[in-house]
Amino acid sequence: MQCRKLRGVVKRKRARGLRLAACLVVAQVAAGASADVEPGQIVTHEMRERVRDLFPPEVYTAAVEGFEGLQLTIVPTERYAPHPKYVEATVKYACQATVDENGQLQGYTAGQPFPYSDWAREATHHACDLSPDDPQFALKLAWNVNYRWMGAGTLTYPHWGQSYARSGGEDTWRLAQGSYRRSYFSHRADLLPDATGIEPEPRIEWAEMTEMLDPFDIRGQRVLIYRYDDSHRKRDDAWVYVPEDRKVRRLSTGEKSDSVLGSEITYEDFFLFSGYVWDQDWHFGGEHVYLAALDTQRSCFPKNVPGWQPDRLAALGSREQFDACRFGPFHTLPLVDERWQKRTVVQLEQVPHLRGHPYSRKVLWYDKETFAPLLFFAYGRDGKPLKLSWYIQDWSETSDVPGNRGKHALFPVAVLLVNFSEGTTNRSLFFTANLRDFSAAEILDYYDVTRLKRGH
Numbered sequence: 200m201q202c203r204k205l206r207g208v209v210k211r212k213r214a215r216g217l218r219l220a221a222c223l224v225v226a227q228v229a230a231g232a233s234a235d236v237e238p239g240q241i242v243t244h245e246m247r248e249r250v251r252d253l254f255p256p257e258v259y260t261a262a263v264e265g266f267e268g269l270q271l272t273i274v275p276t277e278r279y280a281p282h283p284k285y286v287e288a289t290v291k292y293a294c295q296a297t298v299d300e301n302g303q304l305q306g307y308t309a310g311q312p313f314p315y316s317d318w319a320r321e322a323t324h325h326a327c328d329l330s331p332d333d334p335q336f337a338l339k340l341a342w343n344v345n346y347r348w349m350g351a352g353t354l355t356y357p358h359w360g361q362s363y364a365r366s367g368g369e370d371t372w373r374l375a376q377g378s379y380r381r382s383y384f385s386h387r388a389d390l391l392p393d394a395t396g397i398e399p400e401p402r403i404e405w406a407e408m409t410e411m412l413d414p415f416d417i418r419g420q421r422v423l424i425y426r427y428d429d430s431h432r433k434r435d436d437a438w439v440y441v442p443e444d445r446k447v448r449r450l451s452t453g454e455k456s457d458s459v460l461g462s463e464i465t466y467e468d469f470f471l472f473s474g475y476v477w478d479q480d481w482h483f484g485g486e487h488v489y490l491a492a493l494d495t496q497r498s499c500f501p502k503n504v505p506g507w508q509p510d511r512l513a514a515l516g517s518r519e520q521f522d523a524c525r526f527g528p529f530h531t532l533p534l535v536d537e538r539w540q541k542r543t544v545v546q547l548e549q550v551p552h553l554r555g556h557p558y559s560r561k562v563l564w565y566d567k568e569t570f571a572p573l574l575f576f577a578y579g580r581d582g583k584p585l586k587l588s589w590y591i592q593d594w595s596e597t598s599d600v601p602g603n604r605g606k607h608a609l610f611p612v613a614v615l616l617v618n619f620s621e622g623t624t625n626r627s628l629f630f631t632a633n634l635r636d637f638s639a640a641e642i643l644d645y646y647d648v649t650r651l652k653r654g655h
Contacts, residue, residue: 238540242271253490253541255564257576261587261619266528270535277494277540279569279594280318281348282607285310288388288395289319294327296342298335302477303431304342309388309395312346313339316568337481340547345476347570350595350608350634351389352397352642353382358501358512359629360521363462368530368617368624374521375414375460376501378512379629381407382642385428397639401428406646413515417460418442421651422450424466430475440651447651462625463618468588470611471563471572472549484546484562490539491566491573493609494594495630497536499524502600502630509601509633521628531615531624533591543567558585571609579620588616595634602635610634 236242236249244267254263263269280286288310296312297305304312311319313329320328329339356379363373384403385396404426411417419442427433437450459466467474501507503523504516527535549561561577572590579585591613595606614627637645644650 236271236273238273238275240273242269242273244269250490253488255487255489255546255562255574255576257562257584258574258587261576261584262528262532262617263534266534268527268535271490271539272537273490274494274538274540276542277594279493279566279571279609280607281569282351282389284391285348285388285607286318286322288391289314290322291391293323298338298342301431302338303429304345304476307342307346307386309386309391310346312342315340315343316570318568331483337483337547338476340483340545341472341476341479341481341549344472344547344565344570344572346386348388348608349383350603350606350610351636352387353380353635353637354610354632355380355510355602355635356629356632357508357510358504358516358631359627360500360516361460361462361625361627362521364530364624364626365622367622368528371518371522371530373414374518375411375417376512376515377409377411377413379407379409380645381405382637382646384642397642404428404430406642408646411460412512423646423648423651425646431477434475438648438651445652447648463586463616463621463623464588464614464625464627465557468575468616471565471575471588471590472561474551478552480550480552482548482550484548486567487544487546487564488541489544489564489573491542491544491592492533492537492539492590493542493566493571493592494538494540494597495591495612496538496597497524497630499613499630500628507631509631509635524628526615526626529617529624531617531626532587532589533613533615537591542573544573545570556580566609569609572611584619586616586618588614590614593630593632598633600631600633602633606634608634 242250247264247269251259292308292310296307299305314320314323315329359377359379361375362371364371383405384398385401387395406425409422411420421440423438425436438447439450440447500521501516503520504514506513525536545565545567547563551558558577559580559582561575563575564573566573571592574589577586590611592609593612595603595608610632612630612632616625
């Protein structure tokens with residue numbers, strides 16, 4: 200009855216559509232007729248029952264079922280084999296990794312730490328397959344996610360745009376733009392046979408730099424974060440440069456659940472999860488066959504900005520360019536104009552150790568073959584649905600962005616997030632993302648703290 204009342208209110212005020220979605224998730228979902236889809240079909244709202252079982256139940260209820268603009272183009276399931284170097288490392292260092300009493304990974308060098316993907320089991324001749332009867336099964340899957348193949352050393356977003364919207368995505372009040380880069384220092388299979396890191400002694404796992412270029416109130420701000428190889432012993436270091444202060448200051452990185460630039464995205468939400476693996480309780484939710492948005496063929500922002508470059512932000516984009524591609528529902532999620540294929544998906548549940556964390560739990564779905572991040576559904580401290588975040592991936596071997604071919608990697612080009620409780624959304628687009636190579640010297644220089652004042 201409460202959902203019916205809320206549905207009537209939504210007709211008068213669209214902004215409350217997010218609360219309706221949350222209400223529907225809590226309600227029991229009526230069992231629908233089981234159906235299926237085939238490549239070549241375009242699934243519309245009238246055909247939604249065909250895909251009921253091809254999305255997580257809570258996601259189907261919150262986003263798919265009530266979206267009248269639904270348009271899913273179904274394509275064949277593809278194979279996204281990792282780079283031969285990653286396979287080589289998985290075989291060479293198989294059966295060496297362990298997880299200690301603190302939940303920290305030990306004895307790991309490179310490759311998939313615990314062979315679980317079909318290709319990893321076959322390549323290692325089933326010498327040490329990860330199986331559900333392992334008491335650390337879910338935790339080890341989380342470490343597999345952490346060390347998935349990311350396309351060699353560096354992921355670059357030379358130009359990203361992020362919208363801030365209220366009223367269920369109806370009212371975009373801010374568009375921010377900037378650049379982002381993350382480089383991996385250690386456990387790199389692409390450097391074999393000579394090494395697996397760019398430093399003589401592994402110290403840093405990865406470093407990332409975010410630079411804000413628009414609007415004016417954040418222009419010139421830069422944030423640098425180091426994730427250390429043994430993060431249980433040494434927590435992240437972070438620094439920020441604020442032009443008004445003309446100095447670099449340290450940031451507290453204890454709260455990975457803090458908001459990023461006032462958005463609904465937290466530092467921990469990067470790539471679905473970028474927190475400390477050992478600082479969560481992990482639970483396995485099974486394998487499922489779900490639809491995923493991989494190998495996008497769209498040319499969304501900033502690829503539609505004239506003169507875009509793969510190595511830098513050449514020119515700021517306009518609001519019209521940012522909004523050129525359609526998204527929905529809530530003008531945010533990818534359930535229109537995108538290609539979808541059936542994938543075997545691994546479901547994990549993350550329960551934070553931190554008291555006061557905004558999430559009581561978060562359910563995450565990853566592609567089994569690649570462990571590429573697909574989507575998450577987070578619940579608030581009251582146990583009610585709070586956020587849904589969805590990723591669109593590109594495949595390096597079909598990408599037209601320089602630097603991607605030959606990397607054999609799936610990588611995000613869009614992060615889309617809805618906050619059901621607040622009625623706010625963020626749409627982050629970076630369709631010129633690339634995996635260009637950088638030398639060890641270039642990487643070390645780029646993430647030098649002393650360069651924060653000068654920029655890049």
